[in-house]
Amino acid sequence: MSPITVSRALRNPDMVSDELRQRIDGAVNKLGYVPNIAASRLASSRSHAIGVIVPTLYNVIFAEFLQALHEVLLPVGFQVIVVNSRYSIEEEENAIRTLLGQRVEAIVIVGVNHSKLARRMLIQSRIPVVEAFQIAPEPIGINVGLDQIQAGADATRFLLGHGYRRVGFVLGQRDERAVERLRGYQLAMEEAGLFDENLIFSQTGTSSIALGARVMSEIATHAQLPEAVFCIDDNLALGALQESRRIGLKVPGDIAILGFHDLEFAACASPSLSSVATQRYEMGKLAGEYALRLLNTGKPGERRTVKLDHSIVRRQSTP
């Protein structure tokens, strides 16, 4: 029989008669035949692949985001190609080049700040582009994110609302999202006439429980302890919480602690951790769904911004 019949039997079994299909299946199993996807992609000029760029795999929020994308895209026959930009705008540019070289049919990217060239490549590619996690001032295509500035300001106002005046901000590396939350913090503090650069506590390094403990240890040696700290994420917050207890500070009596993202462990910390809840899974789901929709409607350039809610979950680490 002809190659094309085999091709059909494998991709679309009911286009082929029962008998042939069975013979083909038999031969495939016996020979251990595996179709060459590169040839298929070249011939059909369809890759059935979607690229995703995340800054790291060490943070569970991106694992959740990716999980949602997988759950939306795999069942409809797309491969998800994950590339890690390691928080570097240059590596992001390379990642985009790699993905476009693979002729991915859409790109989902965490973040909204790209290099000039990266942005141009994304636009010129004429494939659906979804920017996620933040709100883009000038989205390339679809933008599914949360308003990080607003969230940072809300968190800060929540603490200020308890009458605290010396509210600190704790962070590790200043990636895009950290910077936006910091800006929100600064806005809220300035609004209250309480902004003071000395209340910003940071150490370089990716955000982790250990880093949170280190920063809190440094804060504790500071002349005047802040009354409350807003930590850039729950990892830092948990580390800060543990260190506070270790050195004998009461939480929230001596210092109140507020985290961000409401990770699974926040509820079971002791004291339990107040946090700003965000929707990473939902964001991944929407990102995947929008990519698919644009692919189906053939409107790769459509622009749209979807803003996801955040909310403050009040637990024991704040009043």
Added chain:
Amino acid sequence: MSPITVSRALRNPDMVSDELRQRIDGAVNKLGYVPNIAASRLASSRSHAIGVIVPTLYNVIFAEFLQALHEVLLPVGFQVIVVNSRYSIEEEENAIRTLLGQRVEAIVIVGVNHSKLARRMLIQSRIPVVEAFQIAPEPIGINVGLDQIQAGADATRFLLGHGYRRVGFVLGQRDERAVERLRGYQLAMEEAGLFDENLIFSQTGTSSIALGARVMSEIATHAQLPEAVFCIDDNLALGALQESRRIGLKVPGDIAILGFHDLEFAACASPSLSSVATQRYEMGKLAGEYALRLLNTGKPGERRTVKLDHSIVRRQSTP
């Protein structure tokens, strides 16, 4: 000029004269030309890609493993294709099929238990295969792992060595590695004449801080508290630690807690967490290096087992 000159200029710039190279670079930039990798792979029958199968991205140990693989493989021009099997042997089989379809030049896979067909596909593919994280009774090719049974037994004996008799075992889902550590625990307990099924505490679900807290909460309502617990990993251990403190149990006075993997936060928990240190990064590095070596020597079928050490890090949560 001819296409082949362009191809050369892009892959191997110094095979082409300066003048042509500059003209080509200019055109590439102006047109936004991106080479089609599928065509390249088809023509050269080289994918420059290596496949990695991990059970989940939620656990940082696999992120560390992947990071090492990336650091070894990207600089020498390989793409790393990561697929997630979600702890399912069927999904692992599909992942292998996908990767072979992409003509990856080697496969690195976490775990040693595969379906019959998966094993056959891996062998028939005639590409280097690296099984990682465990010691395989019958390795397919290279095996870089740690002796999980031994580690489980060592951890248990460490606790028994302090005179404890009621040493419990805490775990979530029973994946391959969990089962091996459990076997080690059972061996050590039987050896001491102390094995008792009622000392195994588990709840279904992926291992997390929250799950650890839930299991400990259940243990506490148990008639007789174990004197010590060995937790399948540090996430469970930290959850157990926090819950113990929350309900007023002294650690290690009322109950000693030992974790596994020595994650970054173990040292800064309060009390700090004793744990079994393992080398995930080193494992990824070796896995990548062996894959490369076999690729270069052209001996895809070479067998070899590399056993990585583990060690017990004693901190405050155990005597």
Added chain:
DNA sequence: TTGAAAGCGCTACCAA
């Protein structure tokens, strides 16, 4: 250093 010809393994298109 450059180029011409052929072909990688599939699938689209049209025909039977």
Added chain:
DNA sequence: TTGGTAGCGCTTTCAA
């Protein structure tokens, strides 16, 4: 339902 033909966009091989 099946097959023939052509071609996807590169790289290999050999020649100039």
